[in-house]
Every structure is written in structure tokens, then in C-alpha cells.
Amino acid sequence: MTLKRNILLAGAVLLASGGLAQAEMMATTVNDLNVRAGPGPQYPAVGLATRGSTAVLDGCIEGSRWCRVDVNGMRGWVYADYLQVDRGGSQVIVEQHRDEIGVPVVTYESTASVVPVDPQPAPGDELLGPVGAVETITPPETVRTYIDTNPGQTVQLGGDVVVGAEVPADVTFQSIPDYEYRYTRINDRPVLVDPGTRRIVYVYQ
Template sequence: MTLKRNILLAGAVLLASSGLAQAEMVATAVNDLNVRAGPGPQYPAVGLATRGSTAVLDGCIEGSRWCRVDVNGMRGWVYADYLQMEYAGNQVIVEQHRAEIGVPVVTYESTASVVPADPQPAPGDELIGPVGAVDAITPPETVRTYIETNPAQTVRLGGDVVVGAEVPGDVTFQTIPDYEYRYARINDRPVLVDPGTRRIVYVYE
């Protein structure tokens, strides 16, 4: 009986040791970002990971910027440009250091028919720039009214449309009368942009 118990204890220690060997990869959301049901903007959002949220990173798809994470009780896909991890004593963006960090490669197989919105950004399309810190704003209702009565042509960009993301230099903004911020429609979502930094300061749902 004692021998059997010792064998069981030894097995428990072995399992615990193997668990320690497979340490979780922990990343942090650099800004608010959508967690999606699949690796692409055409998939529905399952929730929002707020800036600073801790995410357990399963891995990323090879040749893609989409990574699978567990964050705030949600399991889904996010853009690697919006995740950071500690590497060599510094916080680095996951997408820029995947090889050095040793991010595992994962695959995705769709189990449901998801019809992308028309049209979706293609893999080679220009991406929304890196996310940076911006001051949160609450635009007046008159701005929404102006946007609704003066619709801009939508611009297609790769990546999630989130506050703090930098809009590429070739995207033109629409001036709003008597208002410091500019307006653009990115991937069918109206956004307000700081013309000085070209960063998104507000996203209309």
C-alpha cells in the first residue's frame, strides 16, 4: 500500500514538473481591442479586451498577424500588433518579435459558414498603424449629426479599428465645422482622428 502511494506521489510530482516546463505565454493588450471568433475582421467580436488586459497567448497563424488568446474569460483571436510581451527585459510588440519570443504556430479551421462583409481588406492591403496612447474624448451630438448627414467614402485597411491606432498617411480626413478633430470612415466605421498625430481618438459603434 505504501509502495503504491509512493508511486502515485512520484507520478504527481512528474506531472507537476512537466506542467512547469510548458509555461504560459502571457501578453498584454496595448489598447482596447476586439476579440473575434475567428482570425479576421469578417468574424464577429466575442467581446472587448480593454487596454492593459492580460492575455494567455496560444500562438499565431503562420504568415498572418492573427493570434489566439484567452483574455478576460474570453477565447478568441486578436491582432499581434496590439499585443506586447516582455522580452530581454523590455516590453515589445508581439508581431515585431515573434521569432525571438518563440511564439507557437497555430492553425484555424472554420466550423461555420462565415460570409465576410463586402469587401474585406485583403492580406496585402495597407494596415492601420501601431497603437499609441491618446486622451479619451466624448464628442458632442452635433458631430454625430454632421457625420450622418455628410457620409464619407469608406477606406479599407487591415487590422482592427481601435482608439489609438495610427491612420496611414494616404488616407484623407474630412473637416468638421468648428471642431478640432477630423472625420474618416474606415472599414465602414466612422472614426474621429487627431489631424496632428493621425491617431484615432473615437470610434462610433
């Protein structure tokens, strides 16, 4: 009886350790975002991960917001601001809680074919501020008509133009008649912005 009990206990320990060895850190994408070939906006996008996609989080570069993930059959790099994980039943942004949730540290070795710049974009070269939650909107067709007839000048910024991203303070917005949101063009893409929070609420494709 004792021998049988010891064998069962040993089996339980083996199963437990096997489960730990296979444990993966799972994350969810906060918004649509580009998955890039390397940790920086200068690297080409390997594809688009749609909002709510489940990703396996390998880890993030120390001192950087870039993290390596496997998502929707793609392997690449995304901002930690755009990922959330479950922590005690609540969804938290990886960048804001990476120490608490124990995100592994990974490194990136560049190849001769790609000469990276700073792996973390400098202030002013990206959509500043973490991605925040915004109300989903569907703008009326009259708004697109107004934008098409009043194109305005485009602003060049690094980073991914996604819903929820905060637009830098030095970017000006255009008013749209009888509409609460403002309009600007980022990297030649029309976007609608909440003037109060400066967050993008809609991106025209």
C-alpha cells in the same frame, strides 16, 4: 543525510519541471479590440476585449499577424499588433518581437460552415500600420454635434476600428472648426484622427 539530500533535490527538479510545463505566455491588449472566431476580419466577432485585458497567448499563425488567445472568458483570434508582453521589464508589441520572445506557431483548420479568405488581410483591406500609443482624449459635445450635422461619406475598411490604428493614406479627413483633430467615418462609425500621425484617437460608439 546523503539520501535525504538527494530526495530534496529530486523534489526540487520535479517542482521546477512542473512549473515549466504549466508556464503560459501572458499578454495584455493594447486597445479595445474584437476577438474573432477565426483568423480574419471575415469571421464574426465573439466579443470585445477591453484595453488592458490580460490574455493567454496560445501562439500566432506563421507568416500572419493573427494570434489565438484566451481573454476575458473568450477564446478567439486577434492581431499580434494589438498585444503586448513583458520582456525584461518592458512592454513590447508581439508582432514586432515575436521571434525574440519565442511566440509559438499555431495553425487554423477551417470548418465547412466557414469559408475563409486569405487569413491575413491584403493591403488596402485593413487599417494599415501597427497600433501605436496615442493620448487619451475626451472630445467636447460640440464635436459630436458637428459630426451629426455633417455626417459625410463612410469609408469601408477591413480590420478592427480601434484607438491607435493608423488610417490608410488614401482616406481623407474633414476639419472640425476650432478643433485640432480631424473627423472621418469608417464602416459607418465616426472616428477622430490625429492628422499628423493619421492614428485614430477616438471612436464614437
